[in-house]
Amino acid sequence: MEFLDDVWYCCALSTEMSKQPLRRVICEIPLVFFKTESGQTCVLEDRCSHRQAPLSHGEVIGEGIQCAYHGFVFGGSGRCTRIPHQDRQPAAADIRAFPIEERWGYVWVWLGGADNADPDKIPHMPWMESEDFRPVCFHFHVKANFQLMADNLLDVSHTDFLHKNTIGSQASHADFKGETKVEMSGEIEGDRVTARRKIFNTPLGKIAAGWAQTEKPVNRTNTMMWEAPNTVHSFLEFENDETNSSVHMEHIMTPETRNTTHYFMNWCRNFGLDNKSYTDDDVRRELTLVVVGEDMPMVEAQQLNLEDFPYIRDVAAKQDQFVMNVHRCLISLYEKAGKQAPREIARNHAQRKSA
Structure with missing residues (x-):
């Protein structure tokens, strides 16, 4: 499977970085992350050029990492700086290093050409450092393609069904007796793709009611x-006559392999500070109950089903416009990079029908 190169990938929480190699x-590229004695965060291919042993089994020595097998040492630039019992370190012993940035509580890596690695292209999340919000960060490992997990977040209409007892509501259900309406735009x-969904006078599930700080119906x-x-x-x-609470969230999907994903999330609230x-x-x-208990089992089951029905196209509904627009942007980016878009996107691109 092909991946985009000239983009920043979120790879770890800043709190995961230490002198212990990670x-x-x-x-599909094995990487090793570590902090040097001076505190510099580095990322290299996770291999020693000598016998291809994983450097993540080694230890930080000064400003480099030492292979646990035969003692080769590599600096943060990937340069081999020491080979035991010899004075010369040939250039062939060097390994690849990658541009790396720590920002907004995350570690970001650029897999493309280093000259194109512009830190200003890292997603902007100022609420992560705002006194008006309190952040909590997560890292989940999902046994599904990164785009399937991303589509789950892009499609907020699933909330009232998959999460009906936690963060959803009954407003979208056929037997709902109240009066409500939904507005959508995008x-x-x-x-970049934007979307807005507002549902009026909706009751909330137990967990979402706690976030809203009210048990009354709200405009969400x-x-x-x-x-x-x-x-x-x-x-x-x-929002209602009792509350005006809000939450900023980021959901960041980073491919591990074709069918596994690193899912990073931050949840920043303006209440309970x-x-x-x-x-x-x-x-x-x-959030663990919602993501691990509800989202991940569904998306992982969806992944298995797609292996059995690999060429079936989805039938899109009106509320899928956000997902469809994102897919169009991604396909354009893959085409510009001369790469083939993942099957999970491309299978729905041509001749897609709406219900």
Whole structure:
């Protein structure tokens, strides 16, 4: 499978970086992350050029990492700086290093040409450092293609069904007796896609009612923006005569392999800032229940089903416009890069029909 190169991939939480080497596979490339004695964060191919042993089994020595097998040492630039029992280190012993940035609580790696690695292209998340919001970060490992997991986040209409007992509501169900309405809009702006879904006078599931700080029906607005390669920004607002609470979220999908994904998420709230009335542990417990207990099993089951029905196209509904627009942008990016788009996107691109 082909992946986009000239983009920033989110690879780790900043809190995961230490002198203890960390192995992580990104776009089918095994990488090793580590901090040097001076605190510099580095990322290299996870291999020693001598016998291809994983450097992640080694240890940090000064400003480099030492292979546990025969003691070769590599600096943060990938240069081999020491070979035991000899004075010369040939250039052939060097390995590849990658541009790396720490920003917004995450570690980002550029897999393409180093000259194109512009840090300003990293997704913007200022609420991660705002005193008005309190962030909690997550890393999930999903046994499914990265685009299937991203589509799950792009499609907020699933919330009232898959999450009906947690963060959804009954407003979209056929037997709902209340009065409500839904407004949807969206647009494409270059390589970014935006969407807005507002549902009026909707009751909330138990967990979402806690976020809204009310048990009454609310007007719930979800404003979303997608940017390449797969970051979904989501701003969730709850409003009625008792509350005006909000949550900023980022959902970042990074391919591990064709059928496995690193899913990074941050959840930034403007309530419970004292970490007493509503705590970070509450957030972790609730979001783990929703993501691990509800989203991931469905998407992983969907992945298995697509292996049995590899060439069947989806029948799109009206609320799928956001997903379809993102797919169009991704296909354009793959075409510009001279690469083939993943099957999970391309199978629905041509002659797609709406219900």
